[in-house]
Amino acid sequence: MFEEVLSRIRPRIIETDLPGNLWGAYDLVTHTILLRPRLAPIQRRSTLSHETAHALLQHEGCSPRQERAAEELSASWLIHHDQFTQASLVYGTATALANELDVLPRDIHAYMRLLKRTQKQETSWRPEE
Template structure:
């Protein structure tokens, strides 16, 4: 978590805790990442990494569903690259099997981040046993 907060600082981003319509958000104009209070550690770190992905990738808010969906996938994949290593994923799968929720628990991330990591592995041609 500290590494993610340092990265936010390095990128000139302010991280605040405040409730909103979603668990997190990135406001490019104010360079602010918002995190909802009271989330678990794994949810908080996953959402923070996802929002850092939006910032790093230069995403702008949009109402276009296709663009928004692409941005969300890209932010999840950016976060997955920072939160999961191939070795950690392989060890988790060896220990927990292919169950995505169990993998997420073992890797200390959300299910969305595990699914994003699996997409990255499939693109690389790496075998993924989880459905």
């Protein structure tokens, strides 16, 4: 799904060495996604999806709130709800779920945060009687 957004917003994508342990970064000014070279395919896909979320959300800089938003949007693109629901009946850990769904454990954690927040919003809303 993020591939559709990526093709629509068309950021420049460059593989380059990044500082520290960063796998990717997004530069709003140049509309460029930077990816660490030699990432494993699953790491590259997850990172590209995450940075695409930053691009779509037009994030400048880096804050915990922006990171959470990008993580959750990316996870919503990478994880199909029906597959997640079925796999979660069989697999009891984020790592096992991630292996089954071909995503990273961080994507599972982000998706679970998104589900928890969404469910809270749904249950806290009550129609007027």
